[in-house]
Amino acid sequence: QLDETWLARIATADDIVAPVGTPFVVARNVQKSYGDRQVLAGIDLTVNRGECVVILGPSGSGKSTFLRMINHLEGLDWGEIRVDGQTVGYDYAGGRPKAVAGLAGAKARARIGMVFQSFNLFGHLTALENVVEAPVRVHGTSPADAEKLGQELLASVGLGNHTAHLPHRLSGGQQQRVAIARALAIKPRLMLFDEPTSALDPELVGEVLTVMRRLAAAGMTMVVVTHEIRFARDVADRVIFMDEGNIVEQGPPEQVIDAPQHERTRRFLRMVG
Ligand code: ADP
Ligand code: MG
Secondary structure (H helix, E strand, O other): OOOHHHHHHHHOOOOOOOOOOOEEEEEEEEEEEEOOEEEEEEEEEEEEOOOEEEEEOOOOOOHHHHHHHHOOOOOOOEEEEEEOOEEEOEEOOOOOOEEOOHHHHHHHHOOEEEEOOOOOOOOOOOHHHHHHHHHHHOOOOOHHHHHHHHHHHHHHOOOOOOOOOOHHHOOHHHHHHHHHHHHHOOOOOEEEEEOOOOOOOHHHHHHHHHHHHHHHHOOOOEEEEOOOHHHHHHHOOEEEEEEOOEEEEEEOHHHHOOOOOOHHHHHHHHHHO
16 A cells, blocks of 8 residues: 555655755756767756656667666766755866866755656665665665654555565565665655666556655655656656757657657657557
């Protein structure tokens, strides 16, 4: 049983600066190369607070790189990303690159939750211990408070009866729900999902998408990379199609998915659909 009020309480944390519906993640002319290979060719993207944006695109188009940049896990070669007004990486606003202090980056990252394709749980820790680890170690929450939070969070993703289980005793879908609960335990201002259901058996995909769907409905700001076209159509406020480091087109799902303007988008949708 998912607890809607709990998810909503996290999604509407009152220490977020941007009002709902105003720019929350702002990327301007973001460029990145690895050696000779240009991976991001100048990405401009704004995600408003409370919005769920789904990024579609073929493998190698730069989706993961872009998500990692939003989460300060990857540097920018050029351009700028702001999250709730805080600059990530280098600030070129004045024409001259100005490095943003490491601490600012670490502090901002501490309020961004990320969920990966491979669940990345600590194998020797129980579901509950996985969830309380960051609040206790990084955020200084008392173990008792963190445990209460962890219990509530696991219950809210439907795992109230599995708190004492080690990851290997859980199905892939259950492990991914623990990973989502763990990301939520830091009370994130933003959730990033990088192909969260790609490693799951088909019958387990739905339970993870259901949690994500409820999170979006609760008002969480989300950027989701996925090939689940039906999820994009039902849940996304906006769909972005990326190819070769560019945003080829973007718009509401009924436009990008049902009436794509570009041949590359059509080809991709035929492939995954
Ligand atoms: P996607 O998530 O859309 O599949 P990625 O962002 O993972 O794309 O990768 C985009 C391109 O960048 C790929 O060609 C990939 O091989 C390359 N790439 C990603 N990370 C690195 C890295 N750390 N070093 C070198 N090349 C990389
Ligand atoms: Mg990827």
